Amino acid sequence: MATAVLTGLRGGPAGASPCGVQAVNGVSSFTFDPDTVQEFRLWGQLPANFAGDLVAYIAYTMDDVSGGGNVNFEVAVMAVSEGDAADVDTDSFDTINDLVDAIPGGAGYLGVASVALTNADNAAAGDWVQFRFQRDADDGGTDDSATGLCEVRNFWITYTTT
Numbered sequence: 001m002a003t004a005v006l007t008g009l010r011g012g013p014a015g016a017s018p019c020g021v022q023a024v025n026g027v028s029s030f031t032f033d034p035d036t037v038q039e040f041r042l043w044g045q046l047p048a049n050f051a052g053d054l055v056a057y058i059a060y061t062m063d064d065v066s067g068g069g070n071v072n073f074e075v076a077v078m079a080v081s082e083g084d085a086a087d088v089d090t091d092s093f094d095t096i097n098d099l100v101d102a103i104p105g106g107a108g109y110l111g112v113a114s115v116a117l118t119n120a121d122n123a124a125a126g127d128w129v130q131f132r133f134q135r136d137a138d139d140g141g142t143d144d145s146a147t148g149l150c151e152v153r154n155f156w157i158t159y160t161t162t
Helices: none
Strands: 003-005 010-013 020-024 027-032 039-045 050-062 070-080 097-102 111-116 128-135 150-161
Touching (some): 039 150, 097 111
Antiparallel strands (some): 020 027, 039 128, 070 128
C-alpha cells in the first residue's frame, strides 16, 4: 500500500454562498470571508486502486494576521456508487470533518493544513465523490478566530492505494 494524490478532480466555488476568486500578481486564489460561511467543491471518481484513508489538504494565506488566531475549515464527503438509489444533485454529505489551524505569522505567508476524512460516506473504489470545503466563519470565533480574508491557493486529496 502507498499514498497517492487523487487526480482528475474538477471543482469551483459552489453552493448557496460560493467563495470568491481573486488574482494578485497573476496568481489566482479562492477567497473565504471571515464573516460568511462560503464554499468550494471538488468532484470526480475514486480510482480502482482506492483502498481508503482519504486526507484533505488546504494551502492558504491570510490577507491580515494582525488579530492572530485560527482558521477553521469543514470538509464533508458525499460518495455515490453506480446503481445507488441516490440523486447526485442533492446535498447528502456525511458528517463534517473539522480542521482547525493556527494562521501563518505574516500576511501572505503560506500555511498548509490537513484533516483525515474519517467521515467519508463509505467511499469505495469507483464511487463518484464530491468534497465540500467551507470556512466555518459563523462559529462565533470559537474555532475560527482569524479576522482576515483567507486566500486558498490549493486544495488536494490523498488516499491509500491497494
